[in-house]
Structure formats: C-alpha cells, structure tokens
Amino acid sequence: MSYAYLFKYIIIGDTGVGKSCLLLQFTDKRFQPVHDLTIGVEFGARMITIDGKQIKLQIWDTAGQEAFRSITRSYYRGAAGALLVYDITRRETFNHLTTWLEDARQHSNSNMVIMLIGNKSDLDSRREVKKEEGEAFAREHGLVFMETSARTAANVEEAFINTAKEIYEKIQEGVFDINNEVRKKHFPWELLAITLLSRY
C-alpha cells in the first residue's frame, strides 16, 4: 500500500491506563469492544486520509521503557506525535502527567504533537478526575485534550486522527521537515520519514 506520509506515534502514560487497548481499538476495528474482555497490543498501523492524502499511522506502545534511560530518550525522539494517556478513575495517573510531560518535552523535539487523553470515560461512576481538570491541564500546557473510552470506542478514532491532522498542518506550515530519505535499495518502505525541524 502506498502512502504520502508515515507518522509515527508513541503512547505514553502510567501502566494500566489502557494504552495498548486504545491502540488496538484504533488500529484494528475487527476487535469489537466487548464488556468483559480487555485486549491490547503494543504495535499497530492504520491508513487514514487527510486532505485527500493517504497517511499511514504507525503506533508504538512504549511499554518496558521505564527501566532504561536510553530507551526512553530514543522513543520520544523517533515520534511525530504522542498520546499522553491517564485514567479518569485513578487520580494518581493524572497526577503523574507532569512528570510524563517533562520527560516528553525534555527528550522529544519541541514540535512533537502531544494529545492528552483521559481514558475510560465509560466508567463515569468511578470517575476521580473531572473533565474540567483535564481540560485545564491541557490548556495550561498547550495540549489538545479529549476523553476517550477504549471499551466503547468513544472518541478513539478522533483522538488519533486529530493528532494526525495537527501534524499534517504543521507539515503544511513547514514547521516539520519532511525528510525524503529514499532507501529503496533495501528498505522500500522507508520512503518518507518525518523528522522535526526545530523552529527558529
């Protein structure tokens, strides 16, 4: 399948906030959400269309990175977009956002698009973090915010696609540098890789 751009995403946040479930929910629609089943996966890819262009989203869950500094830093640098996920039913996952964000800002390029996701919006009865708090946090740190539910698939699609749109806009604005590294010889898929251009 051919595509105009390849956007690499990472998903970050505390364990158990539903990162890999979000990922599976978005990349593989065949897995329909079932009430008593939690399935996730760490990798996935999906084509989307923005502005008439085929764009491939490749999403990498960063599980297992915490133990090693080198892994953390590399992950952030490799991605054009990041979904920062917390669990609305667990306050501490929200409290840790600052740390995650600091990490992300420190290691990633400043142009990485970060979207804040309050997951498990289906569990409203057990909610510990108000939607307004998420909104306020996002506003304060200049993030896009959305509440999703990997279980009911609510807003999952939007979260990934809106992030992609923002990246796409940045490309149009020339903020992102599209690095046409043509490596046809061995790796024909590496036609387009998105790297980030630091803004002057």
Added chain:
Amino acid sequence: MFRSRSWFGGPWGGRPKNRLSLEHLKYLYSILEKNTTVSESNRGLLVESLRCIAEILIWGDQHDSLVFDFFLEKNMLSYFLHIMRQKSGGSSFVCVQLLQTLNILFENIRNETSLYYLLSNNHVNSIMVHKFDFSDEDVMGYYILFLKTLSLKLNTHTIHFFYNEHTNDFPLYTEAIKFFNHPESMVRIAVRTISLNVYKVQNPSMLRFIRDKTAAPYFSNLVWFIGKHILELDTCVRTDIDHQSNQKLSNLVAEHLDHLHYLSDILLLEIKDLNAVLTEHLLHKLFVPLYIFSLTPAPPPPSLAVVTQNLAAVLNRNVDIDIQEMHNPRVSSIVALFLLSLVFLVVSHAPLVHALAWVILNGDHSVFKEGAAEILNSYVEHREVVVPGFGEPNESLEQALDTVTGQSSSSSYALSEDSGVESSSPATTELDSQADAVEAEQIKLRNITDEEKQLLQKSSSSTKADFAEMAKPFLDTVLHALDCTENDYLALLSLCLIYAMSHNRGIKNEWFEQFLAKSTRGAFSYKTALIEHLLNIITQSSQPSSRIRLITVEIALELLVTFTRPSSDDSRCITVAQQDLLFSARNQSMVVLRNFYRSEDIFLDLFEDEYNEMRKAQLNVEFLCMDSTILLPPTGTPLTGINFTRRLPCGEVEKARRAIRVYFLLRRTCQKFLNEKESLLPLTNVVNLVQVENVLDLNNSDLIACTVVAKDSSKQRRFLVIDALQLILVEPDAKLLGWGVAKFVGFLQDVEVQGDKDDSRCLHITVHRGGVTHNRTPLLSAKFLFDDHIRCMAAKQRLTKGRSKARQKKMYQIAQLIEIPGQMDSPVYAVGGTMVASSSGGSGNSSGSSSRSSHHRPMFSTANRVPGFAAVLRGSNSAGVSRTQMAPNRSIEGIRNESAGRSRRRSPSSTSGSNLTADHSDRERSPSVSMGSHSSSQSRENSQPRSTGNRSRESSPRMPRPRSEEIPLEDFQHSRNNSPHSRGNPSPASRSQTPIRVLHYDQLSGHSGSPREASLGGTNALLSQLNGLAREVPPTQSSEETSFIGSDGNEPTGGSEGRRRGAIETV
C-alpha cells in the same frame, strides 16, 4: 470486513452464537484443521480465525480456564507454525495476523501457568527463527514487538524456555540483535530494549553464553556502526561551516547520544564479564583508534602523499610513505573533543572512563602501537599505583580480553550457525559482512599505528628530552585547544571535556586531583597550567569586543572554581597573583560595562533582565553538549536560532547584554573567592515589596481616589498609592480605619501614563511586565477616572515622576555597582565595588557598619509633604523621625536585608533583634559573622540597663536624625535620585560613612520591625542598639519602637494593635 462475515455464514456453518466461548474455539480449531494449506481462497477465513482465536484465548485467560486447556491440548501453536512456513498464498497477509495474534496472546495473558504452557514446547522459538518477510514494515513491526513482549516476560524461571543451555541456542536474543542497525529507529529501539531485558536476567549460564558466543561480534559490530555514524557526523561538521544543514547535524548528534546512553545502560547493569568485553571494544576499537587518534596532529594531506608516491613510482624509487596511514579514519579535533566530552558526560563505568581519562592525561603514541592489551596493562598498573584498592580486579579484565580475542572471529560465525540461519538471509549477511569490515578495519588500524609510531620515533630523534616533551601529546592538544586568541571554537569543547572529566562519577576525584597536581616540565603542575589557561580565557573575555562566547566564560569560571575551591580555606589553591588576575578581569569587565551605561530606559531593563536570566539558567554542560551547534564555528547572527549565550553578540543591544552578563558572571565568581554573599543584586528585593493582599497603614499617606475601568468596562473603586518603587491600588480595610488592602501592585518603572483627550479627569494607565524578553501583555491596562481634574493631574504627575525616580534610583544603584566615577561619594565607591573594600569578617562593627547606610526616598514620599504630618514629626520627635527615616531605609537598605524587610511587612515571627543583627552583618559585609543567633537568646533585663545609657547618646547632637527631620525629604530624595548627575551629595541621603548614621539606621529598622515590640513598650532596644549592644537585645526589646509609635497616639493600644502598627510602617 463483510467478506469475513460471509465466510462464517458460508459452507462451514454451525458457528456458535457466542463469539467468546469454548465452543467457538473448537469451531475455529476445526477450521484450522480443514485448511492446513493456505490458498488464495481460504486466506481470509484463516486470518479471521486466527484473529478470533486471540480474542477467545484472552477471554479464556480472564474467564474460563478450559479454553486454554483446549488450545494446549490441541497443540494449536503447531498449526500456526505450519501456516507460517508455507510460502504460498501471500504469506505476509497471514503472517501479520499470526504475529498480531501471538502478540496479543503474550501481552495480555495474566495466568502464569498458561504462559509456561505456551512456552513449554519449542514452538515459540521456532516462530522466532522463522524468516518472515521483513521488508514488509508491518511484519517487521509486529515481529520485533513480539520479541520485545517476550523479553519483558524474561526472568530467572522463564529464561529456560528461551535459552537452551545444551544446544547453546538463544534465538530471542540472537535473532533480535541482528536488527541492531535496522533503518527504522523504532526497530532499533526495540532491539536495544530486548538486549537490555536479556542482560538484566541474572542467569550465569545464559550470560556466559552471551559473553562467549555473542558479545564480541555484537559489540564489535555495534561499535563499528557507531563509528561509521561518527564519520558521517564528522563529514557533516566539516561541510557545514555555514550552519545550513543544522537539522541533519542535530539528528546525528541525538542519534549518537542514543547509542552512548544505550552503552551506558548496559554498563550500568554491572555484569562484570559483559562490561569487560564492552569496555575493551569501546576503548580499543573506537575511543582510542578514532577519538584519541584524532587528537594527534593531522598528517600531510593525502593528495600530497599520493603525488609523492606516484612520482616515486614514475622514478622507480622506493619512497617510504604509507598511503594507508593517510586514509586512516580520523575526525576533526572539534568532533573528537566533543565526542570525548559526551563519553564522560554519559558513561560512568569506572574502568572505562578511568582508562580513557588515563589515556588522555598520560598516554602517548604508544597507545596506538601497543594496542588493546598494552593500554589496559598500563591502565591497571597505573591504577594500582595511584588509586590503591580501586574496585575491579585486573585479572578479570585480562581474562576477558584473552577469551574474546581468541574467539572473536569464530563466534561471529557461531552466531549464525547457532541460530540455524542460512547466511543467505539479508540480515545475517549484513552482520557478517560488517564483522569482516570491522576485522579489516582493525588490521588496517594496527598497521597504521605501527607506522605512525615508527614515524614518530624517527622524527623525535629519540633524545630523551624530546621524548619527554612529547610524552603527553593528547593532553597537550586539549590544553592547547584552550587558547582563545582567535576565537573560542575549540576552547569551548576542550572546556566541556575537562568539565566532563572532572565531574564524572566514575573517575575518582583524588586521582584526578593527584594527576593535576603532578608537575610537568619545570615547576608547573598541570593544574597551574590549566588554571592559567582558564584565567587567560577569563581575562580575554573581559576585554571589549572579545570573541569569546558567554557559555565559554561560564564554564571557564565554573572550572576555575572547581579547581581552586575558593570555598574551603585550607585547600584553596590559587595564588595571590592568579586571584588578582581574576579581580582585574572583573574590573575590566566593569570598565567595558560602563561604556554601555546609558540613561535610556532599555539599559535598566536589560540589566535587570540579564540578572534574572543568569539566575534562572544553571550551567548544565550535559544539555549544552546535546546542542549540535557548538560543533560549528561560532557565529554572531541570531538567524541561526542559536541561543544567545552560545553565540557572539550581534548589534549594540546584544553587546550591552553580553557586557552585563560577563560582569555578573565575574562578579559572582569573585564573590565566591572573597566568601561574600551578593548584597546589591537584584536591584529590587522582592521581599521588600508590597504584595497583593497586604494590609497597609495609610494614615498620612497621599491617597488619590479613583475608579478603575478595565478593558471589559468593569469598574472598581480604588485608592491610588504611589510608593518609591511601586504603584499600589488599595481598597479600604474593613476593620481598621485608615488602613487599606493592596489589590494591585505594579512597578512604577514599568508604568505608562497617558491623558485622555476628551476627559480631563481621566488617565490611561498601563503597567507592563518587567524585563525585555518576557510576556508582553501588560499587567494592567485600564482607564482611571478621578474625581476632578486637579486630582487627575496630581496622579499623572506623581506617576510620571515616580517612574523616572524609580528608574533613576536603580540607575544610581547600577552606577554604584559598576563604580561609575563621579557618581557617588568616595566611601560609597568602595562599597559599590563589591570586593575592593571588603575585609574579612573580623573588621569591627564601626568601620564595617558605616559603609552601607544610605537613605532613600521614603515609601510614601507624599506623606512627608503633608504639612500636618511634618508638624507631627517635629513635634513628636522620635516617632516622626522614625517614620521618615524608616522609609528610606526600606528602599535601599531594606533591599539588602531580607529579614529586616520581611519584618517590616507583617511577620509576627521575626524579631527586631534579628533585624538589627542582620543589618549589622549586612553592613559589615561579612556574611561569615552569623548574627541571627544573637537576636533572641538574650534576656531582656540584660539590655535594659544599658538602654538608659544609650538614651543619652541618642539625644546627642550628633544624631543624624534631627538633620533628616529638618531636611525636606522630598528634596534630598530628589538630589539623591538624580545622583548620577549630582555627584558627591553630602545630604544624609547619600551613603554616609559615619557610624552614627548606621546606628540610626539600625534603630529604624528595628523600629520598623515586629510584632512583639509593641507590647513591651520600652525604649531600651533602640538605646541598646545605639550602644552597639544591639545584638544582645532580645527580640522583645524592640518594643522601643512601639514607644515611638505610641507617641503617635497608639501607645496604650495592646499588643496586636502595636504589631500591626509595626507592620504597616513598612509600607
């Protein structure tokens, strides 16, 4: 999607209704059974079945154990394997699904027993060694994630499922590391994660396997991969003199840092054997032959050598030039210094950094000749001599070395053998070919270095003296690089390297120190040489139009402090002459700065802004070295996007900024050497400012009533108060008559006032945020409506005047700070130049205390103009005096004295005693004298008797107080504030040297103070202060003040009232 549905509805029928059930799994099993051969027609069906199996298995794991039993019983994994191995029918479509199913399976499974069962037959290992079509990026992604998921399951129990001790098989690891140089960064990251997860498992036999069979080939390949990357980086630096391909360079640097951090993470796992191999490879295959080698002077350009040789060939003669040597890879010394810095900043594995540091500091060209073992030997010997008892036994290093070298060639072969992979697969081929390349490279290097050594020996004609000269060529290069005559391009990186070495945790401090202390030629120790170089840089940086960047100055100063340790008196190692050099550099920077001293507003803004910037930005060399731009020649233009401190100034404003910053840096360092605390900066002491919600006594202050109309046309009734520094909007206090609560505060210096064309009672007032580079939205921008035209004009005048006075005052402070000639009284002159006059803490009260007192405009200067108030002052003597005096104190003296300032606000906890002492210490400018302790411990009785004695003194005619009473405050303020022009103003406003004045000040500050004073109502405190016994005065005694206040009419009031009173006085 709809197709998949139709399949289920189709020929096989009988599909159970419940998607998540054992029945459904059985049904899916029947499909697998019936479709053992993948074909075009059943592909979709198989894919959907495999997908459903994942779902059901996970559901079963969470809900119904029978599901898993069935899966295992039927050995369904073998079907997976069977499907996978079929070449036909577009396998990648099916394989993606298979891998996804496996991923889901291993990632989501919670039941340990199920996991063990899944792993127990060898299917998983067989799947791992299967050669998928890795050119499909999805297959690649799922595959590597599958391995990563499994690696996360590794522990001392599960390791046996993956590592077969008998067959020396460890496909999880060996398959994964084959992708270590995959072009997709995410794949490489996964490989690194897998390898780290593997190393982490504490299984001796597995680690032995890793070391014996894989370590040498893997590490040598990795090192080669990194090396190639470095050559690319070097090319980029060489070709990009104009900062054009910054993006590429910064990516290369970031990528290299990734590698280094990875290596560091491996080393941090503290697996001895593995670390020994890795250390060996890094040192002898990368650091020494490439980095260190690049520190040697470059050979003649290859072209010349080629020409010579060609000529020789033509002439049929034998010329002794080795072309190969010319091609020996080397990087520019800039890059070499940078890379070495990075090593020391990132890696802290002691044997490695220690050995490398040793080579740099002690090594000579024999390093190249004698190769691996020799260096380690010398390192080890050296280590025993210098740092006895240093950790790692040298045996293990030696042994490891032998083992690895013995096996290195065979084991790379073993790698492909063991994993049962044909070398036809692209990945393996690449690995092998790279291994060959590395081998070749090494042979090449060895040859070359031999030649090099010979050449060297020839050239140095082997006289012993000459040899001694050349003994430390690398260190010489590093030190020579510090020369900034032309620019600081190399010097910055050399400083980074020295900084990184001296701050590396793996290098023992004593060792480093000892080394530096060693004398080289003549009497100079390396340390002396280094300090001299640093001072050279510092001196040069203080010159006008210096070509040294701020960051270079900052690191140089930091290193100077590190190496001379000014803070510890006994081990301080700087000579008087050296210290003088430093001070004269500071004075020189002050001279340079004076040229920029202008009356324009922007200078003050720049000055304050630079100070804040400097305080905010802590020196972080690690962050600095992530910035690839330091690899390129220094530039001046901000168009490159380079941070101001990392380039040269561009234009007048930036030159001023630079001059200011250099001065600040030097001033700060000099203060460290003098053991001084900063007492004059920042110009505004935040502690002394009125804050929003402070409650202020506004009796006798000039208040102008107004209505503040905000942009959104909301109206608020406020009173405008103009302080020496601040504009304050207050609201009357609900409880106390004559008091107000501050609702808004802003700096007068940032106020902009405009009249209104249409309304003569109206002013447009904007209060900007301070500083030049910050958020430009104003703090306040509103229309002020006054009761009448007169009041409006009065407000406008006061604001305008207030603004210029506030600025003048600060400009005056700066003038004092940088000792602008003719701007101050001679005694003050000494004060302004931080250290000139400074004497150690011992200097007596009298001389020390005198130096600092100065008086400024009172807080509410307007108050003093009120005739009634003036009368009160005179009439009621001390009370009035104290108030007028106190205010001036606040403005400048207060700035210096935090505690005093705080107490003037509402801080019931602080005591007047402490104020006093603090003031003293401040004045003496000897922070070492700790005065706070005096304050509270003293008994009240003690001081009371003395106080009487003091009283008499107080009333003596020499007391300045009366003087100040008589001089119209406004006037002297004025003269003072204008002082840049009015030199030598003898008025009390200027910093007087007389002790009396000081005492007076004390009394005031004490007075201004604190809560308890009021309740005590004795005059003793003041008196005791005057007596010079102030320190012994217990806090409570400052009650004196109360008495003054009391004379205002408040005397009878209880403690709380008195306290408030004190607090308010502040304002």
